Amino acid sequence: MASPCELLIETQDQLFANHLLQQVVAQTKRIEQKYSRYIAGNLVDRINHSNNSWVKIDQETHRLLAFAQTCFELSDGMFDLTSGVLRKIWDFTGKGQFPRPEQVANIIKHIGWQHIEFTEQHIRLPSGFELDFGGIGKEYAVDAAAKLCTELAPTVSTLVNFGGDIQVTQPRRHHAYWQVGIESPQLKNASQQVVPCQQTENTDQDTHAMVKIASGGLATSGDARRFIIHNNIRYSHILNPKTGYPVTGAPRSVTVATDFCIQSGMIATMALLQGSEAEHFLQAQQQKHWCYW
Structure with a gap:
């Protein structure tokens, strides 16, 4: 998945947790072997x-x-x-x-x-x-892993996290929510401000939002780490397929919460592709979101 991956399981049974982890790893590797553009012969x-x-x-x-x-x-x-x-x-x-x-x-x-x-x-x-399934592949793998967890552990709450793309299977037994932090982009221009479009009670406007998830998906798209500087202008890695050039005026980061990770990822990426109209697009979807410029 080209990113840090983790599986959080609400259980005291170490043997069961190890077994579930092994099954999720196998499922994830199967999807990566099948759909990655980096693997010859797949x-x-x-x-x-x-x-x-x-x-x-x-x-x-x-x-x-x-x-x-x-x-x-x-x-x-x-x-x-x-x-x-x-x-x-x-x-x-x-x-x-x-x-x-x-x-x-x-x-x-x-x-x-x-x-x-x-x-x-x-x-x-x-x-x-x-x-190139890169636009939906990781989110699809997250949902597939979460589905497998539900099948193998129908009464246990699990959180699948592949590089910040997340799916929670069901509410936790004792604390109900998993807490997930959304990092704001690191801005090199001090004159710019990071302003969430939508806030929660736990939002820190300078650093991140803390999101409570009982179940459902969360995905983030952004250009905080992938960009190019040309003639002192910063260009995002989010490319317009119609022009072949980077989208302009887009937020630095968009996070969306929906029922499924792949749905969240789709909306977050679509929002970035809207450029300066990203916030209007997100509001029209009527899904909970966090947007940093």
């Missing part, structure tokens, strides 16, 4: 190198593709799993250069979910196109 790799040929898929993959289709439609084309090819010209590790206009023009020819064909059994990508 399903995603076969799809991305299919050269306009049909590739067989299973029901799990079809459900993910159907969800991606919904994301694409709800975002007016901004949430696009084919936009991962932009990584070929953008590097936000601190080593990359600002791409040339001709590089951007060439790469966006290979972006556009509307060009992807899929059925319940097969998928076909045009030559030069790629799928």
Whole structure:
């Protein structure tokens, strides 16, 4: 998952906790092996190198593709799993250069979910196109791990946390809530302010919000650690698939709480893709959220 992962279990039974942890690790590794674009020879790799040929898929993959289709439609084309090819010209590790206009023009020819064909059994990508499940994969793994916990431990409250994307299965027996801290972005420009769009009783406007979760999902999207400086201008790693350039005017961080982690992640990412209209978008969704500029 390319991030710290943890499983919190409300139990005194160490053997049971170890068994549950092993099952969750196995499930998570299965999903990563199947959908990571970094693993040669897996399903995603076969799809991305299919050269306009049909590739067989299973029901799990079809459900993910159907969800991606919904994301694409709800975002007016901004949430696009084919936009991962932009990584070929953008590097936000601190080593990359600002791409040339001709590089951007060439790469966006290979972006556009509307060009992807899929059925319940097969998928076909045009030559030069790629799928990148990075926008929903980790959140999907969180929900899958939480679902497994519910099946194996229906009376035990568990919290799945993969790199800050969280799902809680049910209320705790004695304390009801799990408490989760939301870190505010570290701002390098002291003149900027961090202002939550929505606050709780435990909000510290300078540092973080403390959220109490009985059940449901929480996900955060932001650019606090991934960005590029060009001509003294800071550019986010959140890229507009229609232009090939970073989205401008977006918050530094958006956290959303819904029933499921994958739903929270979708809304948080969509909000960032709205740029300066992120807060209006979030308010329209009528979901609890925290937004830092």
